[in-house]
Amino acid sequence: MTGTNRSRPGLDQALAAVRAGDTLVVPKLDRLARSVPDARDIGDTLVDRGIRLSLGGSIYDPADPMSKMFFNMLAVFAEFEADLLKMRTREGMAIARSKGRLKGKQPKLSVRQQAELVRMHASGEYSIADLMEVFTVGRATVYRVLDRVKAQQSA
Known part of the structure; x- marks a missing residue:
């Protein structure tokens, strides 16, 4: 602290x-x-x-x-x-x-992995828990990726 x-x-x-x-x-x-x-x-x-x-x-x-x-x-x-x-x-x-050295925390998933996660979720065959397991990330990461894509699509 x-x-x-x-x-x-x-x-x-x-x-x-x-x-x-x-x-x-x-x-x-x-x-x-x-x-x-x-x-x-x-x-x-x-x-x-x-x-x-x-x-x-x-x-x-x-x-x-x-x-x-x-x-x-x-x-x-x-x-x-x-x-x-x-x-x-x-x-x-x-x-x-x-100088480009301070970029903040890097995303856990690459752009390609994020696209695949969104595609798998959109197929309806995978639950959030399945996506968490496949990509070895937490629930928050899955929702963050999905929310980011939703925001980009609505903009």
Whole structure:
């Protein structure tokens, strides 16, 4: 799961497992949250529940102005790093796409196999399950091919 998604199973389990008086140890703030609002929300929730937060060996104390400032600075840098990563990924994908290297997931069936699947289905002799077995693909692939051909014929 991506770090930018707040509903991550590991995070949810960790937050559910800690109780009042416990300390949640996080090596770096960007492992906990990738945005300032998320970090503040998680930090405030932990404090409200009586749970201490250890960031890289330092205990976050919301009553201490220096600790609060340090926490917020870490959150700003975590969000900045996440945004840089997104930007670089998009740029890399755009370059790869322009060079013809990023084509997405290739179809499981060749054009010829798709045509044969459609022909066999149109004959009425083969059920969807039969076509799945003959072409060793899933039900969704069979329906996708049939839907694609239907769309092309109606256009």
